[in-house]
Amino acid sequence: MNAMVKAENVHKSFGHVEVLKGIDLEVEQGEVFCLIGPSGSGKSTFLRCINHLEKVNAGRLYVDGELVGYRQKGDKLYELKDTEVALKRRDIGMVFQRFNLFPHMTALENVMEAPVQVKGESKAAARERAGSLLERVGLADKAGNYPSQLSGGQQQRVAIARALAMEPKLMLFDEPTSALDPELVGDVLDVMRDLAESGMTMIVVTHEMGFAREVGDSLVFMDGGVVVESGNPRDVLTDPQHERTKSFLSKVL
Amino acid sequence: MTVDIDKKGPEDTPPQAPQAIKAVPVRHYGRYLSAFIALAALGAIVFAFAQGEINWDAIPEYFFDSRILGGVRETLLLTVCAMLIGVVGGILLAVMRLSKNPVTSSIAWFYIWFFRGTPVLVQLFVWFNLGFVFEYINLGPVYKDEWSDFMTPFLTALLGLGLNEAAYMAEICRAGLLAVDEGQTEAAHALGMSHSKTLRRVVLPQAMRVIVPPTGNEVINMLKTTSLVAAVQYYELLKNATDIGQSSGATVEVLFLAATWYLIMTSILSVGQYYLERYYARGSSRQLPPTPWQKVKANMLSLRRPEVAR
Numbered sequence A: 001m002n003a004m005v006k007a008e009n010v011h012k013s014f015g016h017v018e019v020l021k022g023i024d025l026e027v028e029q030g031e032v033f034c035l036i037g038p039s040g041s042g043k044s045t046f047l048r049c050i051n052h053l054e055k056v057n058a059g060r061l062y063v064d065g066e067l068v069g070y071r072q073k074g075d076k077l078y079e080l081k082d083t084e085v086a087l088k089r090r091d092i093g094m095v096f097q098r099f100n101l102f103p104h105m106t107a108l109e110n111v112m113e114a115p116v117q118v119k120g121e122s123k124a125a126a127r128e129r130a131g132s133l134l135e136r137v138g139l140a141d142k143a144g145n146y147p148s149q150l151s152g153g154q155q156q157r158v159a160i161a162r163a164l165a166m167e168p169k170l171m172l173f174d175e176p177t178s179a180l181d182p183e184l185v186g187d188v189l190d191v192m193r194d195l196a197e198s199g200m201t202m203i204v205v206t207h208e209m210g211f212a213r214e215v216g217d218s219l220v221f222m223d224g225g226v227v228v229e230s231g232n233p234r235d236v237l238t239d240p241q242h243e244r245t246k247s248f249l250s251k252v253l
Numbered sequence B: 001m002t003v004d005i006d007k008k009g010p011e012d013t014p015p016q017a018p019q020a021i022k023a024v025p026v027r028h029y030g031r032y033l034s035a036f037i038a039l040a041a042l043g044a045i046v047f048a049f050a051q052g053e054i055n056w057d058a059i060p061e062y063f064f065d066s067r068i069l070g071g072v073r074e075t076l077l078l079t080v081c082a083m084l085i086g087v088v089g090g091i092l093l094a095v096m097r098l099s100k101n102p103v104t105s106s107i108a109w110f111y112i113w114f115f116r117g118t119p120v121l122v123q124l125f126v127w128f129n130l131g132f133v134f135e136y137i138n139l140g141p142v143y144k145d146e147w148s149d150f151m152t153p154f155l156t157a158l159l160g161l162g163l164n165e166a167a168y169m170a171e172i173c174r175a176g177l178l179a180v181d182e183g184q185t186e187a188a189h190a191l192g193m194s195h196s197k198t199l200r201r202v203v204l205p206q207a208m209r210v211i212v213p214p215t216g217n218e219v220i221n222m223l224k225t226t227s228l229v230a231a232v233q234y235y236e237l238l239k240n241a242t243d244i245g246q247s248s249g250a251t252v253e254v255l256f257l258a259a260t261w262y263l264i265m266t267s268i269l270s271v272g273q274y275y276l277e278r279y280y281a282r283g284s285s286r287q288l289p290p291t292p293w294q295k296v297k298a299n300m301l302s303l304r305r306p307e308v309a310r
Helices: A043-050 A082-089 A107-117 A123-136 A152-164 A182-197 A209-215 A233-238 A243-252 B002-007 B029-051 B058-063 B066-098 B102-117 B120-132 B153-179 B182-190 B195-232 B237-248 B251-280 B292-309
Strands: A003-014 A017-028 A032-036 A058-063 A070-073 A076-079 A092-095 A170-174 A201-205 A218-223 A226-231 B136-138 B144-146
Touching: A003 A043, A003 A201, A017 A043, A017 A201, A017 A218, A017 A226, A032 A043, A032 A209, A043 A058, A043 A170, A043 A201, A082 B182, A092 A152, A092 B182, A107 A123, A107 A152, A107 B195, A123 A152, A152 A182, A182 A201, A182 A209, A209 A233, A218 A233, A218 A243, A226 A233, A226 A243, B058 B237, B058 B251, B066 B102, B066 B153, B066 B195, B066 B237, B066 B251, B102 B153, B120 B153, B120 B195, B153 B195, B182 B195, B195 B237, B195 B251, B237 B251
Parallel strands: A032 A201, A032 A218, A092 A170, A170 A201
Antiparallel strands: A003 A017, A003 A058, A070 A076, A218 A226, B136 B144
8 A cells, every 4th residue: 555644434523513524535655735725624633633633433544554543353443552542653743833842841852852752762862863853944053942932933843843853754734834924934834845855745734825836746625524626736726626615715815 | 432422523412411300209198107107006016025024035045945956857857748748649639630530530539629628637636546446557468557656646747737738739730730731732642752751741841830839838838837736746846845935934935936937947948939930930931030149140240340341
């Protein structure tokens, strides 16, 4: 199987509210996969299902050929233990809309934390790698700063470096630029573009249509918990086929 | 700078600064009056005590008495040990209360309800009198003894104060844990950190900022509450002081003496709390106020600077 992420009829409800109503999609290895849609359409929820921050209610979700959150034996599903879930999450990096950096640690310590605490890497090795990751996102000079001393764009780039420190095979971006001043969006997108060029598989929930068009390999438009339209970003964004897609794009473009 | 000004002619000199206003300030007669009343009341109290038959000399005489110093040591020991039980128990109870397991969370709720809802003096007496209920303590192969030998006054005081404190600390810790943004837990989990590691490395250090100030309060409270354990035959500062008072006849004087010692100890604890709060405030966006030592250093520098300029 070549697909990095494969969703088959994925359903998710919060109480009586059904947020995902049967999602089918495939994300190939090395692909930049963009999810767009109005708020409340379920795109962030779907993203969170991929690393099991949310439990899927029905359907199957696979990452790198393995079922997310469960183990299948014959016809029966067994829930994975917390430690097994944590083990799988190591390979999936996630970047949040609100950055969620650890405020009591410096930028460097934020990036070092997971390799040292989760992988058991030596502090010296982790520090060196964290330093070069911060350099990669253009923040080598901010290593000793606390998140509160950084701008939003800088915080988000530290968050990307923190996720990369675990050397993931898949990166999830949950509206990474939505909480940023327009001026700062470019720096973060540059880092993401750079990451895409290095061959990382990326799933990006975004409102940045320009980024989706330039960098994206595939694009899915979601609304009301279903996939309305999907295809090549340039095709979908310039020539949408569905009425719903047309009306959404006419408002955001 | 001065050289530049000299080069320019008198016409080029910048316009004179506007003349400072010299006005008659508003007289706050109310302030004079309230200050006078407060001073008069204070004077009256001091005068009254000066009139009383207080043998002030007794205070310095017994201030460093070995029994008093021993009592201070016992008070501090009890405070530290009881707070240790309180903090560890409190964190445990807070985590239990916030857990998804309904049994552990109900038990924690019940514990807090019971220990917070009954007076600590009653709890002390209950621990003290448990010997009427149990004849022996029998922990299987580990430990076996007669109850009266096992339950020393120190253990009575420690359990009474510590277990009571745990109930209060549990609520303080719970508030601290809830104050940490959920995104922090999510980010830690997304990095592959386990529940316990997330709690230890990410949530607790941030919760400490909320937990430390009220905990400092609790320590100071505990230090004073230890005076209650005189009731269960534990010899700490107040008990030793009153004993001296009865044997020497300086009953009231030793109370002043004990009060002074309590003040000294609480003052030292307040200083410790100040520095602990600074430590856990690291990474916060607010600029920290300088420590007294930093202020002294800054003042020394600012005193020197005008001389250099001249």
